[in-house]
Amino acid sequence: MKGLTGPRKTVVQTVGVVLLMGGLAWASVPFYDWFCRVTGFGGVTGVAEAGSDEILDQTITVRFDASRERGMPWEFTPVEREMEIRIGETGLAFYEAYNPTDRPVAGQASYNVTPYQAGGFFEKIACFCFEEQVLEPGERVQMPVTFFVDPEIVEDRDGKYVHTITLSYTFYEIDLPEGYAALEADTATDTN
Numbered sequence: 001m002k003g004l005t006g007p008r009k010t011v012v013q014t015v016g017v018v019l020l021m022g023g024l025a026w027a028s029v030p031f032y033d034w035f036c037r038v039t040g041f042g043g044v045t046g047v048a049e050a051g052s053d054e055i056l057d058q059t060i061t062v063r064f065d066a067s068r069e070r071g072m073p074w075e076f077t078p079v080e081r082e083m084e085i086r087i088g089e090t091g092l093a094f095y096e097a098y099n100p101t102d103r104p105v106a107g108q109a110s111y112n113v114t115p116y117q118a119g120g121f122f123e124k125i126a127c128f129c130f131e132e133q134v135l136e137p138g139e140r141v142q143m144p145v146t147f148f149v150d151p152e153i154v155e156d157r158d159g160k161y162v163h164t165i166t167l168s169y170t171f172y173e174i175d176l177p178e179g180y181a182a183l184e185a186d187t188a189t190d191t192n
Contacts, residue, residue, distance in 0.1 A: 046123045046150075054151045055088035061164040062149070064093055069172035073101050074135065076171050079142060088151040090125065094142045095169060099135035106134045106176045109169045118165045121153035132174060 062085060064078035079094040099105050109129040113119045128143035135141065145167070153159040 046120065047125075049125070051090040051125060052088040052123075052148050052151060055086050056151050056154065058087050058154060059084050060087055060149050060153075060162070062091060062093070062147075063164060063166040064095070065166055065168040066095055067168070067170045069170055072107065072171055072173045073105055074099055074107060074171060076169075085149070087149050087153060090146060090148050093145050093147070093167075095128065095145070096140065096142050097133065097135060097171070098140040099137060102137045104134055104136050104176060104180070106132055106174045106180070107171045108132045108174050109171050111167065111169045114166045114168070115162060117156070117158040118149075118153065118162045121150040121156070121159055122165060122167070123148050123150055129169060132177070133171075134176065134180060 061082055063082040064080065066076045066078050068074060068076050075096075075098040077096055079096050083091060083093065085091045097107070111127075111129050113122045125146040125148070127145040127147075129145070133141075133143065147167075149165065153162065
């Protein structure tokens, strides 16, 4: 059997390159997400089952920031702007959200940590950002986040120079959950 030559070989090589590039493009988003979660790159935090076993005498300041995506009708603010905790100590902070509209609004929070090199050492134990939130008209809630700063930060080449970490959340509006929308429709029908 004779090998491919000339135009056929070029077509096969071109199709192979296109398929390879398409596969890499498809895999890049999940790979990047995995990479950021493992390394803390881009300010992505870790998730822990429980607090740290080690608490250092060294403290760190954690600042809290809140914003909303354009068009999100809620008011959203941190209850406390900053706190000082010992490295390894479990911290508890609250964010407040208020729905001033006359309709239920669902929201989801995205988050990051700055400086970025601290992301891999900031561990969340529980967070309102893990689930979507639905606020009724006029409802005001306080949403908790439980976290700690991993003691390994003091041994890290870049992390050991971090004295202040900022935890930022941005809320954006999402569609109401399916079951919730059906419940709203039933309630509206019952009142008519």
